[in-house]
Amino acid sequence: MKILIKTSFLLFLVIAFSSCEKFLDIQPTGNSKFIEQSGDTIFKTANEVEAALSAVYGDFQNEYWQLDFLVNGDAQSDDAYAGADNPANFQIDDYRIDATNSNVSRDWAYLYQTIGKANVVINNVDITPDANLSDQRKREIKGEASFVRAVMYFQAVQLWGDVPLQLQEVTSVSASNLDEIYSQLYPERRPKEEVYEQIIKDLEYALDNVKTTQQHKGFATKGAANAYLAKVYATMDDKDYGKVIQYADAVINGGYSLLPQYDMLWDNQNENSSESIFEVNYEGTSNNANWGASMFRGTDWKKFNTPSNDLVKAFNDENDLIRKNASISFEDVTGKWSDANWPAATYPFTNKYRIITWPSPQNYILLRLADIILLKAEALNENGDLSGAAALVNLIRSRVNLPVTNASTKEAMRLAIEKERRLELAFEGHRWFDLKRTGRAIEVINNAIGPDGNKFGYNLTQNGLLWPIPQSELDKNELLTQNPGY
DSSP states (O other): OHHHHHHHHHHHHHHHHHTOSSOOOOOTTSSOOBOOOBTTBSOOSHHHHHHHHHHHHHGGGSHIIIIIHHIIIIITTTSEEEESSOHHHHHHHHTOOOTTOHHHHHHHHHHHHHHHHHHHHHHHGGGOOOTTSOHHHHHHHHHHHHHHHHHHHHHHHHHHSSBOOOOOOBOOOOGGGHHHHHHHHSOOOBOHHHHHHHHHHHHHHHHHHSOSSOSSTTSOOHHHHHHHHHHHHHHSSSOOHHHHHHHHHHHHTTTOOOOSSGGGGTSSSSTTOSSEEEEEOOOOBTTBOOGGGGGTSOSSSOOEEEEOHHHHHHHHHTTOHHHHHHHEEEEOOTTTOOOSSSOGGGEEEEOSOOOOSSSOOOOEEEEEHHHHHHHHHHHHHHTTOHHHHHHHHHHHHHHTTOOOOOOOSHHHHHHHHHHHHHHHSTTTTOHHHHHHHTTOHHHHHHTOBOTTSSBOOOOOOGGGGSOOOOHHHHHHOTTOOOOTTO
């Protein structure tokens, strides 16, 4: 039967490829690319390579990064409720996701689509014959594409755990390479440890080859590679806090600095600032605009990621008015909609995304210095340097006029850093992944309070820490296995 399937598959490919003159992009599993080469190379000129790299970067403006990344990191945590009216988001918010969830399937497709684009660049830039494309620029391009591939796999491995590891694209079809093609297009899941090894390898290659600075923070730089390496070593099951400190120090000493006022990060007057490490840039034109900003704030319809009672209480308990006001806006929506968690007269919205008119030029900051400073504090504390950790926490607190931390033990400092990261990075897509990597998700989520001050009623279990493999992918690929509990 398998021979018959593969033979039919080969016949389909031959017919498909014979019908196109240069190349054909087909994605039967949501995570693969077919490319038919014309001659010996895919890219003939430097301009073609640069355009392909631009397309790789362009995926940071897709739905995953404009909307779903923030839903996954915030509505899936205790910082926000799903809001709006999307059943798929309600499943994510309530920890009752199933394998047919539309967000799950589209996020898988988005991430692997970008991985496929990056693979094409990584595997073909070196053989581009254009003499105007220098060897140095080839290395830079390969480094930038490797950086993006690492970022996408870092998202995937955190969401699903073991995932297919695709590093090649199909460039030719024949009976002799059918087995190779089939395994590339319908791969099995690889252990997450192997995926992390590849992420680190890609980031290390990027670190060695990308530029120190670029036109703006929307491109891979050495600082961005260092920052992601720090986050990866803090996230892996076998954490390496020495590496976290090493790469965090490289960022901290790499020319970045905190903005003097917290709200400057969100007032849209300081984009690509000294604090920003990696940032999705928008021009604010009809062809290059951030529609995602209008998904989280505005009274025209009920928005996504409604700030939670638990988060508002955390801000209030800390008397953290500066970051609360920068992060949350309360407005009167009387007569527009009702909500079980908030009164209409004081309904909260995410306030970090403020330009909601179309076309919006507001950028998204994916990595910034405060994140890395607090990550270093976490690593120092785990390595026994309580005073060093406290100094970094106090550095972040001083910007928002809060007193120094009173944490005096390793265990207390862990909680102090967890709280500081929550208040500092609210609605930036970090909270859920922070709770997962520190092993605190189940305890924290299940004890989150609701509008009446009692437990909200979440029931997060161990199985809920990973997403299901999309059913649509399982239906196409017999080698994929499902995560437990789905």
